[in-house]
Amino acid sequence: MRNRYFRCTIAYDGTAYGGWQRQPNAVTVQELLEKALAQLAGCPVVVHGSGRTDAGVHARAQVASFVAPLYHPLATICRALNANLPTDIRVRQVRTVSATFHARFSATSKEYRYQIDCGTVADPFLRHYAWHHPQPLDVSAMRRAARILKGPHDFTALAAKSERQPVRTISKLSIIPRGSLLTIAVTADGFLYKMVRSIVGALVKVGERRLTVEELRSVLEGRKRTALIATAPAHGLFLWRVTYGKTKRGRPRRVSRVVAATD
Amino acid sequence: MRNRYFRCTIAYDGTAYGGWQRQPNAVTVQELLEKALAQLAGCPVVVHGSGRTDAGVHARAQVASFVAPLYHPLATICRALNANLPTDIRVRQVRTVSATFHARFSATSKEYRYQIDCGTVADPFLRHYAWHHPQPLDVSAMRRAARILKGPHDFTALAAKSERQPVRTISKLSIIPRGSLLTIAVTADGFLYKMVRSIVGALVKVGERRLTVEELRSVLEGRKRTALIATAPAHGLFLWRVTYGKTKRGRPRRVSRVVAATD
Known part of the structure; x- marks a missing residue:
């Protein structure tokens, strides 16, 4: 029997989990999804997520792809997976x-909301x-x-570890008050490790008037993590949307080009 | 020292509790609030809620009154209670x-939302x-x-037990769709036991086309609980608002008069 290729959208309350990615000492979402798929397929199935989410972080629409020998109608597969989760x-x-x-x-691109x-x-x-x-x-x-952070930047100063290709492009960064709830929505072509929570930590410090906009600009341009930036707690964060498809230029996105355009 | 008279507004997630009212075999909200107050006042304090909520039912704004020898500023009492809860x-x-x-x-009057x-x-x-x-x-x-249920009625057919004064007046009953969430908001001068969940059960049965509007009318007029009415599950229900003050006639509400007007 031939395999079929699937893409699924998953929502999860991250409170009880050690994050998305399979790991030895915590129950994770990837692990439970793979178990649910294995039960259904009768063989091990590996799932690839659009990215990791940390312990306690939620997802409204995480996307995962997998290959499996499953031939049921798609709605049946969806129902059966939920019965196993x-x-x-x-x-x-x-x-x-x-x-x-x-x-x-x-x-x-991906959108996170905090x-x-x-x-x-x-x-x-x-x-x-x-x-x-x-x-x-x-x-x-x-x-x-937020206006300073928009566009392509080396975000090393707002990430928890340095990466070889640290340039990301933030296309949208909105701050939306509604009653006593303040939502920060960030869309980018990708995110460094703990980048959203560092951005939120920085913006909140500016909101508290403990960091000026100019200080934030020089932190960002310093391309080094400093003690000025705190990481906001995990439980306010949601992976909101993952987008697939062509870039505006009409061709599949090539990471190297985006980096080259800005560095 | 003289006692002071207090009113407090409480929000609670009812998931973990056996409801509002103190009882022997479950942890309840009233019990924890009384414990928190006793810790603060150094003596037992009895709390009166605006009404009971069942196990699993939530409150956005339950109101409780109590008398206690507490002389701190009100914001301090509020903070101290939350520290003990x-x-x-x-x-x-x-x-x-x-x-x-x-x-x-x-x-x-009280408003519940489901x-x-x-x-x-x-x-x-x-x-x-x-x-x-x-x-x-x-x-x-x-x-x-919903239009049939509005106004003053004997709601025995939509309650879980019969009461001596079964007439209540529903002043507002709205059905509000927003995306895939449907909210039913009910305001009345008071509610019989499990009345909101029975109303929701009945409205949903009408929505499923398993009960006609005319059938609901005759169930209501029958003034007897029948198997046609199911009680909606507790966890969708929120005590939303309790209103105090004068009635429209400019005088404090007298229950007997409201009943007399309709029975």
Whole structure:
């Protein structure tokens, strides 16, 4: 029997998990998804996610690809996987894809959202889904700081470890207040390790007026992680959307070119 | 030292609790609030809620009154109570009130909201906060049924036990679709036992076209609980708001009069 190539969209509440990626000392989402698939396929199945999410980070629409000898209708596969998974992990959709599709390498952009609960008293319904930050935040200063981060930059200063290709392009960075909830939405062609939580940590420090917009600019241009930047807690972060398809230039994205354009 | 009279607003995620009211075999919200107050006051404190909520039911703004020898500023009392409570229960506000205020007897109306997750696949973030109901619902039929329930009625047929004064007046009953979430908001001068969940059960049955609007009318007029009415699960229900103050006639509400007007 021939294998089929699949792409699935998964939502998960990361509270109970050691993150996306399979690892020895914690239960992870990838592990449970692979187990659910193996039960269904009757053989081991390896799943590739669009990227890792850390312990406690959530996903509204993580994307994963896998190859498996499964011939049921797609809606049946989706239902069967959900029957094999705990209720804090849900497969939202299963589609077939071409053999060249890879959840990570075919992705052209990703959006993360970070929720901050600005209420004086924490909202108990958001205790696992937002960072409670009751001190007042200067949203206009945060927006000025966000403008500095947009576009292509070497984001080493806002990442938890240095990488060989540290340039990423932020195409969208919005700060959206709604009642006492402040949402920071970031879209980029890719993210360095802990980049979103470092950006949130930096923007919040600007909002607290403990870091000026100019100081943030020189931290970014310094291309070195400094003690000025704190990492926001994991539980406010959601992998919101992964986008696939052609770039604006009408060709598949080549990482090296994006880097070359800016460095 | 003289006692002071207090009113507090509390939000709680009911998932882990045996409901509001103190009872022998389950941890309840009232019990934890009374413990937190006793720790602060150094003596037992009895708390009166605006009403009970069942196991698994949530509150966005439950109101409770109590009398205690506490002389700190109100914000300090609020902070200290939250320090003594688990994070799924939060005291949102503490105010002083006159000695005649009683969270239950002074209430003039209450609003409950019930959330239904109509998505094909359940939203993992709503698994404790909405009833997952993937079968299609006829929202216009539900709205026609809601119109029948509005106003003063003997609601015995939509309650889990009969009471001596079974007439309540529903002043608002809205059905609000937003994406795949359907919210039913009910405001009344009071509610019988499991009345909101029975109303939701009935409206959903109408939405499924397993009960006609006319059948619902005759069930209601029959003033007897029948097998036609199911009780919706607890975890979709939120005590949303409790209102105090004068009635429209400009005088404090007298229960007997409201009943007399309709029976």
